[in-house]
Amino acid sequence: MAETFERSETTGSVAASTAMPSDYFELLKPGVMKLVVFTAICGLVIAPGSLHPVLALIAILCIAVGAGASGALNMWFDADIDAVMTRTAKRPIPSGRVSRQEALAFGLTLSFFSVFVLGVLVNWLSAGLLAFTIFFYAVIYSMWLKRSTPQNIVIGGAAGAFPPMIGWAAVTNSVSLESLALFAIIFIWTPPHFWALALFKAGDYEKVGVPMMPNVAGNRSTQNQIFAYSLLLAPVGVLPYVMGFAGPAYGIVSALAGAAFLWFAFRCWRMPSDDAAMVPAKRLFAYSIVYLFVLFGTLILEAALPGLAAMLG
Incomplete structure (x- = not known):
């Protein structure tokens, strides 16, 4: 360090x-x-x-x-x-x-x-x-x-x-509990999102002494923690549907998006810790942004579509 x-x-x-x-x-x-x-x-x-x-x-x-x-x-x-x-x-x-x-x-x-x-x-x-x-x-x-x-x-x-x-x-x-569920999605999403970035930007953080996880615990430990948080994120992402303030469309989309997140996280976990290219980590980082926009975008669409349908009808 x-x-x-x-x-x-x-x-x-x-x-x-x-x-x-x-x-x-x-x-x-x-x-x-x-x-x-x-x-x-x-x-x-x-x-x-x-x-x-x-x-x-x-x-x-x-x-x-x-x-x-x-x-x-x-x-x-x-x-x-x-x-x-x-x-x-x-x-x-x-x-x-x-x-x-x-x-x-x-x-x-x-x-x-x-x-x-x-x-x-x-x-x-x-x-x-x-x-x-x-x-x-x-x-x-x-x-x-x-x-x-x-x-x-x-x-x-x-x-x-x-x-x-x-x-x-x-x-x-x-x-409310509903707003806390939205908080939880982003809170649990943040570590795998940023640690994926830290894996392929570890050199930058090392130069300035910022103790990001790869620099302190090593790439393998970081990959393990990314996958652990991803396993937790997948069910947390479905909470709005489980709690009843999101509809079946969100339930399906969040489950599929969570499964895709797990796939990218698994590929990142399988990546050799000394891989210089870090392609799986870069792909996980890119997908993690898409994941969050898809989840919250679906929530917005579900809430807005009935009103739009009523206006058009």
Whole structure:
């Protein structure tokens, strides 16, 4: 394991800002934001009750902005290691397009306004959950867990699992077993998703001393844990149908998608631990993203189709 990478307060700083709007947008981690928004929409759409369309749009925008704020704060804190890792070296701060101070101010401002607007215009439970999500990702995960334990992804995965609960709370002003089931799907999905990435990006993490599972426990142990979590994910993914808040279409789709996830995880588990190409791990990582979109997309379609049919009829 490489020595812990020392953070530099000057990494990515510039004498005068040369940032473009696109640079600030990149700070929001739009790729991650898409998944956050999609799962939040799912929680909002399938929750019992209704929310005025304007308030629903405001809720989703606030969740998106809050997720973006988390990304900006993460990039602010991780500017030192981002500059070394090939996957992140071209981000706005390490490339010098945005200073760390600008990113911090941007992230804090977005955090405040996203939580405040959601609380005032929708309800304070959903705003509180959003505030906790931002805090959990920016402080608990980014500042503490990521650099201190190989379980960083397991515990830190909670941050990415809250959005459907926030969407649900925006409509119902409550937290229910159903919303916790949506949380559980993303929470259990996160370790195999990120550890598959870590298998073929282990060199990057090694360079900066981030204790990802392959660097600490080795590839074989990571492959074993990926498969174990995948075995747990397959039945958890069917929970919405079992609990009765999703229909038979979701039951079938989630079961088939879970079986496919297990197949990719099994191929990853069978992969030689010293395989340089890491093709099975790359395929599992790619499919894991599809898996989550398929599950939550099916939930949205099941909830929306009756209303659309009634409008057309």
